[in-house]
Amino acid sequence: MVDRLDEMLGFQTQALRLRSQRQELLAANIANADTPNYKAVDFDFARALQEAAAPKSNSASAADTKPTLLYRQPGQASLDGNSVEMDAERAQFADNTVRYEATLRFLNAQLKMMLTAIQG
Amino acid sequence: MSLFNVFDIAGSAMTAQSERLNVTASNIANADSVAGPDGKPYRARQVVFQAMAPASGQGPAKVGVVGVVEDPSAPRQVYDPKHPLADAQGYVRLPNVSVVDEMVNMLSASRSYQSSVEVMNTAKNLLLKTLTLGQ
Numbered sequence: 001m002v003d004r005l006d007e008m009l010g011f012q013t014q015a016l017r018l019r020s021q022r023q024e025l026l027a028a029n030i031a032n033a034d035t036p037n038y039k040a041v042d043f044d045f046a047r048a049l050q051e052a053a054a055p056k057s058n059s060a061s062a063a064d065t066k067p068t069l070l071y072r073q074p075g076q077a078s079l080d081g082n083s084v085e086m087d088a089e090r091a092q093f094a095d096n097t098v099r100y101e102a103t104l105r106f107l108n109a110q111l112k113m114m115l116t117a118i119q120g
Numbered sequence: 121m122s123l124f125n126v127f128d129i130a131g132s133a134m135t136a137q138s139e140r141l142n143v144t145a146s147n148i149a150n151a152d153s154v155a156g157p158d159g160k161p162y163r164a165r166q167v168v169f170q171a172m173a174p175a176s177g178q179g180p181a182k183v184g185v186v187g188v189v190e191d192p193s194a195p196r197q198v199y200d201p202k203h204p205l206a207d208a209q210g211y212v213r214l215p216n217v218s219v220v221d222e223m224v225n226m227l228s229a230s231r232s233y234q235s236s237v238e239v240m241n242t243a244k245n246l247l248l249k250t251l252t253l254g255q
Contacts, residue, residue: 100246101246
């Protein structure tokens with residue numbers, strides 16, 4: 001019974017975890033906007049979620065898989081070697097915020113649905 | 121939980137930017153200080169930012185100020201023989217502060233600070249919403 005619940009909420013939980021990890025990375029990019037030679041990093045969310053959701057044969061649990069980090073390709077190079085583009089980072093940050101909230105709502109709705117099924 | 125680290129990261133950026141603003145204030149305030157405690161004109165100072173990578177190597181990095189360096193360029197020389205600190209040729213040595221550059225620095229620091237505040241606020245809102253999960 002409990003593993004069924006886990007299975008049902010598992011996907012959204014993984015999505016929420018990856019969203020919060022991405023939020024942290026984007027915050028670090030914005031924080032380092034003035035640091036010389038800092039290279040902006042990000043990860044491919046769709047691929048990371050696929051990897052986290054795919055059933056694994058080995059014992060490594062999904063919670064400790066880390067997404068592969070990629071360097072962002074800047075549209076315009078800057079003289080101090082910094083590759084943070086504030087507009088792009090802020091846009092991604094806002095986008096990620098909304099998607100995090102969306103995932104929260106999905107999770108909430110699933111919980112409510114389960115509660116309704118239990119309570120009748 | 122990753123979202124809590126956002127507070128650390130944005131907080132480190134705010135500390136670094138406020139230190140930069142502090143140094144800028146010092147430079148602008150001393151733009152005309154012909155003599156410091158050592159009798160020499162004031163030299164412009166700049167902070168040096170560095171990304172502080174986490175202990176695990178890769179991943180989100182905080183910002184740190186690794187030092188404050190003095191601008192090594194020569195002081196401005198202005199011909200003013202009436203000045204009490206003028207040398208034998210009548211030149212006064214003024215600080216090598218460029219007020220225009222410092223104003224730009226000030227604007228950049230304050231905008232970056234604002235960005236960090238917004239990032240922190242967003243993270244706070246997300247965490248508060250996460251707390252209401254299941255209610």
